[in-house]
Amino acid sequence: MTATDSSILNQYLVGKEPFYQPQHDEVALFEAAYRKRLPVMVKGPTGCGKSRFVEFMAWRLGKPLVTVACNEDMTAADLVGRWLLDKDGTRWQDGPLTVAARYGAICYLDEIVEARQDTTVVIHPLTDHRRTLPLDKKGELIRAHPDFQLVISYNPGYQSLMKDLKQSTKQRFTGFEFDYPNAELEAGILVQETGVAPSIAAQLVTVAATARRLKGHGLDEGISTRLLVYAAMLMDDGVAPRAACRMALVQPITDDADIRATLEHAIDMTFA
Structure with a gap:
């Protein structure tokens, strides 16, 4: 690796260990997928x-992580790169996938899934035996x-x-199916992430349950673990x-006023 390569990648290194509480054997399975450089799909609800x-x-794994937040306006050029004009003429700038x-x-x-399908097809040659990326332009x-390695995620609940x-x-x-942790595990995550008392963490998880x-009965999504962390931080x-x-x-x-009333009633009962 050249000094230039190293300087480019250093900005993408995860410098501090993020707290993550395994639910099953997903850590070992991901490591196996990485050893074979298999592409990985992670599915699950928002904030899980x-x-x-x-x-x-x-x-x-000690590897740089280049993250792209996909959206409906994202083009293939946003992923792979484009020619730019500057004072010296034109120069090519790699996109995040190319980097x-x-x-x-x-x-x-x-x-x-937020990206257009005509955009996501650019990943196909990288996800089979070819492991190539054509820069046509x-x-x-x-x-x-x-x-x-290529990793994607999406929320199946928003599929249409x-x-x-x-x-x-x-x-x-290859794929993982994620869901919200069980009550005991989720309460432990809140304690670890925010320092909130275990009793308060358990009450927050009760509200989330x-x-x-109500998902599918007035709510598109339930309360995420992320939102529980926010509530604990406010407390x-x-x-x-x-x-x-x-x-x-x-x-x-x-x-929805009726859904809000139901949730607020649950909060009042839990934190009476």
Whole structure:
């Protein structure tokens, strides 16, 4: 690795160990996938720890992590790169996918279903035996660095006919199915992440359980572990439990007055 390669990759290294609480054997399975450089798909609801897991694995493996937050306006050029004009004329600028493939990083495409299907097809040559990335506009064919791995994530709950991965894309990946942790594990995560008292953590998880039972019955998504962390952080700063819960757990997930009333009742009963 040249000094230039090293300086490019250093900015993507995960410098501090992220806290991640394994639920099953996902850590060992991801390590096995990385040893064979298999592409990985991580599925699960919003805020259940998908991105934290990928960040943790990059740290554990000691590999740079290039993250792309996918959106419907993202083009193939946003991923692979484009020609730019400057004072000296034109110059090529690699996109994040190209940087990862060229120099040897884990490339994480977060919520990939948000991107247009004509954009995501550019990953296909990187996810089979070819492990190549054609830069058509530059006339270059990149052969992926031996350390390169592609990881994608998405929320199956938001799938629709217009927002789903093609089977030709899905079947290029190994996969994990994530869900919210069980009550004891989730309470432990809150304690570890925020320092909140175990009794308060258990109460927050109880409120979350009520909301998650409403998924599909007025709520598109239940309360995520991420939002529970937010509520615990507010409490740690002195905000009253009920106010913290309304701010972090109710207002962000629904505008429906009846659903809000149900959740607020659960909060009042739990923090009576």
